[in-house]
Amino acid sequence: xxxxxxxxxxxxxxxxxxxxxxxxxxxxxxxxxxxxxxxxxxxxxxxxxxxxxxxxxxxxxxxxxxxxxxxxxxxxxxxxxxxxxxxxxxxxxxxxxxxxxxxxxxxxxxxxxxxxxxxxxxxxxxxxxxxxxxxxxxxxxxxxxxxxxxxxxxxxxxxxxxxxxxxxxxxxxxxxxxxxxxxxxxxxxxxxxxxxxxxxxxxxxxxxxxxxxxxxxxxxxxxxxxxxxxxxxxxxxxxxxxxxxxxxxxxxxxxxxxxxxxxxxxxxxxxxxxxxxxxxxxxxxxxxxxxxxxxxxxxxxxxxxxx
Numbered sequence: 164x165x166x167x168x169x170x171x172x173x174x175x176x177x178x179x180x181x182x183x184x185x186x187x188x189x190x191x192x193x194x195x196x197x198x199x200x201x202x203x204x205x206x207x208x209x210x211x212x213x214x215x216x217x218x219x220x221x222x223x224x225x226x227x228x229x230x231x232x233x234x235x236x237x238x239x240x241x242x243x244x245x246x247x248x249x250x251x252x253x254x255x256x257x258x259x260x261x262x263x264x265x266x267x268x269x270x271x272x273x274x275x276x277x278x279x280x281x282x283x284x285x286x287x288x289x290x291x292x293x294x295x296x297x298x299x300x301x302x303x304x305x306x307x308x309x310x311x312x313x314x315x316x317x318x319x320x321x322x323x324x325x326x327x328x329x330x331x332x333x334x335x336x337x338x339x340x341x342x343x344x345x346x347x348x349x350x351x352x353x354x355x356x357x358x359x360x361x362x363x364x365x366x367x368x369x370x371x372x373x374x375x376x377x378x379x380x381x382x383x384x385x386x387x388x389x390x391x392x393x394x395x396x397x398x399x400x401x402x403x404x405x406x407x408x409x410x411x412x413x414x415x416x417x418x419x420x421x422x423x424x425x426x427x428x429x430x431x432x433x434x435x436x437x438x439x440x441x442x443x444x445x446x447x448x449x450x451x452x453x454x455x456x457x458x459x460x461x462x463x464x465x466x467x468x469x470x
Contacts, residue, residue, distance in 0.1 A: 175235030181299025239401035242271035265341035267405035305333035
């Protein structure tokens with residue numbers, strides 16, 4: 164595979180940033196990887212893992228001369244980062260990100276950018292509940308979707324280069340507007356995380372059920388919620404604060420459906436419950452058929468990272 168970019172800068176070296184570093188190096192997508200992390204401990208660990216060819220103490224130094232700059236930190240940091248790196252971005256560079264919300268990213272980043280820089284927001288829909296530079300692996304993006312949300316005046320050639328970048332990382336690429344992205348992700352990702360956090364919190368607050376019982380009998384379904392709820396709290400705080408309208412819309416719909424389910428249980432409406440569960444089962448089967456999960460039982464043990 165030939166190099167797409169002479170120099171790629173990764174701003175943030177957590178799960179996504181470190182996984183990109185592994186993928187870029189393994190597939191020879193760039194000649195030089197530069198990296199930046201806010202904390203000295205993360206920079207030390209990234210250097211130890213050889214995630215980048217150069218690791219910098221400032222984001223501006225990391226992006227200097229880079230052809231592609233990828234913001235890989237929590238979305239709440241993007242505005243300040245964009246302001247800090249703007250003077251160092253070279254003309255013709257592509258700036259993108261990996262955040263789980265898009266309209267807020269456009270709002271926070273675009274005003275700071277100089278002329279001649281192509282800003283193409285992006286979101287690889289891939290991840291685990293792990294975080295930190297040691298959690299990354301090159302296969303994270305294989306057969307996963309990456310959504311790009313270029314603005315109406317985006318340079319088509321820059322969009323094409325970024326599409327190829329993500330394809331070379333193993334992803335399938337879809338293009339949509341920032342607003343539509345935020346609505347889709349509110350129901351497929353953001354609301355499930357909110358529910359998981361709340362269920363775990365509710366269990367922790369139950370006085371009639373001990374913590375040891377919650378842990379002991381967690382295979383009853385609670386375990387799967389705890390995996391989601393173990394995700395990076397900083398990242399998810401920023402997601403909910405920056406996609407509040409779409410999340411509140413989906414939460415309202417969910418609450419209405421939950422009330423209907425509550426009534427069905429109260430009044431013994433078995434047909435309604437059976438039909439709902441059957442439809443939900445078909446959705447699960449469709450996800451497996453699309454290659455977005457495996458049907459193999461694992462019970463939390465020995466799942467290959469590429470699945």
